[in-house]
Amino acid sequence: GAVVSQHPSWVxxxxxxxxxxxxxxxxxxxxxxxxxxxxxxxxxxxxxxSNEGSKATYEQxxxxxxxxxxxASLTLSTLTVTSAHPEDSSFYICSANRGQGVGEQYFGxxxxxxxx
Amino acid sequence: xxxxxxPTSMDCAEGRAANLPCNHSTIxxxxxxxxxxxxxxxxxxxxxxxxxxxxxxxxASLIITEDRKSSTLILPHATLRDTAVxxxxxxxxxxxxxxxxxGTQLTVLP
Numbered sequence: 001g002a003v004v005s006q007h008p009s010w011v012x013x014x015x016x017x018x019x020x021x022x023x024x025x026x027x028x029x030x031x032x033x034x035x036x037x038x039x040x041x042x043x044x045x046x047x048x049x050s051n052e053g054s055k056a057t058y059e060q061x062x063x064x065x066x067x068x069x070x071x072a073s074l075t076l077s078t079l080t081v082t083s084a085h086p087e088d089s090s091f092y093i094c095s096a097n098r099g100q101g102v103g104e105q106y107f108g109x110x111x112x113x114x115x116x
Numbered sequence: 117x118x119x120x121x122x123p124t125s126m127d128c129a130e131g132r133a134a135n136l137p138c139n140h141s142t143i144x145x146x147x148x149x150x151x152x153x154x155x156x157x158x159x160x161x162x163x164x165x166x167x168x169x170x171x172x173x174x175x176a177s178l179i180i181t182e183d184r185k186s187s188t189l190i191l192p193h194a195t196l197r198d199t200a201v202x203x204x205x206x207x208x209x210x211x212x213x214x215x216x217x218x219g220t221q222l223t224v225l226p
Contacts, residue, residue, distance in 0.1 A: 004159075032212050043203075044160065044216040093159050097212050104150075105214055107159035 003027055004096055006108035013084055013115055020080045021111045023094030029074035030096035034105075035067075038091040050077040050094075084115040120204045125221040128198075134191040136220050138204030141185040148207050149180060150214065151189045153200040153222075160203065160216075163189065194224045 003026040013019050023033055031052045036044040048069055049057040056069035068080040081088055095107040121139040128134040140149065151163040164171055164178045166187075171178045177190040191198055203219040 006159075034213055036216075043218050044154075046213055046215065049213060091157070095159070095214075104162035104165065106162065107152075110157070110159045112157070 004094065004106045004108040006092075006094055006111050008111060009109060010112040011114070013113070015085055015115055016083055018080055018082045019084055019113060020078055021092055021094075021113075023077045023079070023096075023108055025075045025096045025098075025106070028096075028098045030077075030098070031074060033071060033077040033094055033096045035069065035077075035079050036093045036095065038093060038110075044093060047079075081113065084113070086115045089113055089115045120206055120217050122202075122204050122217065122220045124218070125223070127223050127225055128191075128194045130196060130224050130226050131193055134189075134194040134198065134222055134224070136189040136191075136202050136204075136222060137186065138189070139186045140204070140206045143184050143206050144208075146208060149178065149184075149187050150205040150207055151176070151178065152203045152205065152214075152216075153198075154203070154219070155197075155200045163202075194222075196224050196226060198222065199224045 005024045007022045033050040035047045037047050038044045046059050047062045050069045050071040052071045052074055058064045066082055071077040091110050091112055093110040095105050097105050148165050148167050150165040152160040154160045164176050166178045166180055180187045201219040201221050203216050205214050
């Protein structure tokens with residue numbers, strides 16, 4: 001099946017610093033990628049939809065100035081958590097649809113962010 | 117997207133079939149039923165999807181009732197590695213994103 005990778009798999013940073021997470025589709029092109037956040041013992045919550053060559057679409061309640069998304073190519077989307085705080089500690093997961101229309105969505109392995 | 121209802125947790129003996137139910141009574145005619153699973157601390161994994169007919173692949177079978185208001189995911193011979201949270205998701209065919217509910221924690225017991 002299609003493969004989506006994320007880097008890094010885990011990161012620890014100090015409060016107030018910024019962290020960049022990369023999401024790559026390794027064997028297919030993705031015009032749209034998605035970023036989810038998952039807190040312990042909770043389900044995945046969609047944060048934003050990343051569109052290649054245009055601005056991301058953020059879900060209600062997600063601060064676009066805090067979670068910067070860049071989708072510069074058909075295989076790479078990045079999420080930058082700016083001025084991170086302990087409450088931003090979470091499991092961040094990206095995904096991408098392969099092809100148009102109905103089809104499976106492929107997920108990355110996730111990035112565990114811990115802000116101290 | 118239509119809302120889904122799943123049991124919070126289920127147990128299954130290793131080697132036996134695991135039958136995971138999902139209720140989606142408000143599903144519309146152009147919405148598909150998708151199943152994903154998430155093993156602890158990993159990204160979700162696609163399992164199967166269907167519209168009206170029953171579907172089978174190498175991982176599982178999906179049984180959708182004739183009125184489409186509910187479905188069952190069947191893992192024919194559960195193994196310990198099938199222990200995960202299983203998500204039933206209803207999604208428009210034209211939609212790109214997925215909306216996750218709380219899912220069912222399946223625990224396969226030795």
